[in-house]
Amino acid sequence: MKIIHRIVFRPDKTQRRVLQEIGIPVPPNEDLPVFEFDEEHEKLISLKPYIDKWQLVDNVRTEFTKKELDAASFLRWFPLWMNGYPMPDDDFGYIGTTFQKQGYCEVCGSGLVQQSSFRLRKAPNWGSKKIFGLNWVYDEVFVRKDVYETVFKKYGIESMPVLLYKKDVIIEDTVQLIIPTTDAYSNLEEQPYEICKTCGMKRYNPKTKGFFPSFKDSVTGLHLFKGREWFGSGAMSYKQIFVSQELRQEMIKYQIKSDFDPVNQ
Ligand SMILES: [Zn+2]
Numbered sequence: 699m700k701i702i703h704r705i706v707f708r709p710d711k712t713q714r715r716v717l718q719e720i721g722i723p724v725p726p727n728e729d730l731p732v733f734e735f736d737e738e739h740e741k742l743i744s745l746k747p748y749i750d751k752w753q754l755v756d757n758v759r760t761e762f763t764k765k766e767l768d769a770a771s772f773l774r775w776f777p778l779w780m781n782g783y784p785m786p787d788d789d790f791g792y793i794g795t796t797f798q799k800q801g802y803c804e805v806c807g808s809g810l811v812q813q814s815s816f817r818l819r820k821a822p823n824w825g826s827k828k829i830f831g832l833n834w835v836y837d838e839v840f841v842r843k844d845v846y847e848t849v850f851k852k853y854g855i856e857s858m859p860v861l862l863y864k865k866d867v868i869i870e871d872t873v874q875l876i877i878p879t880t881d882a883y884s885n886l887e888e889q890p891y892e893i894c895k896t897c898g899m900k901r902y903n904p905k906t907k908g909f910f911p912s913f914k915d916s917v918t919g920l921h922l923f924k925g926r927e928w929f930g931s932g933a934m935s936y937k938q939i940f941v942s943q944e945l946r947q948e949m950i951k952y953q954i955k956s957d958f959d960p961v962n963q
Contacts, residue, residue, distance in 0.1 A: 699766060701737035701907055704757040705749065706730060713752065720744040758906045762960055766909075768943070770960030772917065774910045775941045777839055777956050781830035785817040785863035790834075792817070803897035808928050808935035815874070816840075817863040822872055828954045836936035837924055839875045846873050849952050853921040853945060877939060879924040882915040885962075886927060901928045901935055910938070912962040921945040 735742035784792035801809040857873035891902045924937040
């Protein structure tokens with residue numbers, strides 16, 4: 699496992715000088731340098747006080763070894779292709795059409811219950827791609843229909859149609875996976891959280907570092923499911939999506955490109 703910090707910003711003259719002094723010179727013609735360091739790298743340790751002082755965004759991600767990925771019984775799952783926005787996107791109009799407005803908190807974005815199909819601005823331009831996610835909706839996955847039939851259906855995973863916005867006709871080659879929520883809690887005692895002042899919902903900060911914590915209870919019979927807890931920041935809340943190792947191997951076999959983080963055993 700490698701924990702990587704990625705920092706992107708436009709350094710001014712003073713900042714360039716400081717970076718030079720701590721051994722991270724920026725070429726003069728480089729306006730928007732990208733810095734990536736391993737967590738243990740001495741340059742990151744030198745840079746750390748300035749990340750705080752200059753209030754830079756430090757994006758942390760974890761790269762796992764094949765051995766770590768292959769050993770996990772369950773993995774957190776992310777589609778790589780973010781294919782646009784749920785429609786209508788004006789003033790989050792999809793909330794109230796695709797989702798019930800009742801129970802939804804406008805401050806933290808939690809409590810959405812789907813009542814109808816998603817609408818897309820246009821039919822997906824699949825190319826060689828097989829799955830996608832939508833911006834703003836981080837806990838739903840859309841799949842090419844033939845891929846659903848071949849890979850997902852045999853695990854008892856259900857699907858629902860996706861519609862073309864305005865025309866409200868079914869997009870024939872695309873389905874949304876119906877992802878049930880598990881009853882099992884995760885061991886999130888160490889994970890920072892906040893309580894929404896408006897709705898009282900407990901929401902965990904996005905988890906980007908290391909293995910995802912183990913489940914408190916055993917998860918049986920599910921190959922694709924959402925975790926019980928809410929995560930997020932700002933006005934977006936979402937649940938984590940998990941897959942079994944068996945389903946991950948099946949996806950690899952069918953060259954479905956996606957990202958996985960192992961769940962601790
Ligand atoms: Zn809230």
